[in-house]
Amino acid sequence: MPSPDPTLEIASAQRPQRTVRRVLSDMRGSDSFKTLLPYAAYGAPMTVHIDVFGVVVADMGRSLAFYRALGLPVPASADTSPHVEVALPGGLRLAFDTIDTIRSFDPTWQAPVGSARTSLAFRCDSPPEVDEVYTRMTTDGWGAGVKPFDAFWGQRYATLHDPDDNAVDLFAALS
8 A cells, every 4th residue: 555655655665666656647737747856766855955046246236236126135235245145035045256256265167158057037926027027127228038928838938138148037927
């Protein structure tokens, strides 16, 4: 008889393949397949937690001005700091470090070249707000990326670029 707790079944070394299939089949019609399982399939739950997302910036003042214009509560007094953290709703933090700060503990650090492999995505309250924020930011001279569009996955979506050319996505549910 399967355990009512999928965590216990995953931890069982006796039936790992059958258990994973059962857990996956329980997620039909859900987007949770994107993050698969909240614990390692080989047994133990994760003990690490995402707490901070870090952005390396060439010009702290200009980068903070972009995120301030986007709506983050960043005081202007932080513009000359080598490291800045902003508390986000939900408990996460967004940190900004200058290149010099990063190189102070990693002298071999080099800025990436080419397209970004990650982006920050900010949820808007409505599809019209995606358009409004995108238009306001690009009209104010901030980097345009992908103009707002209705994505096949059910969101109004747009992409801006911050002063360091990091992708910054805006989205809202279409329904």
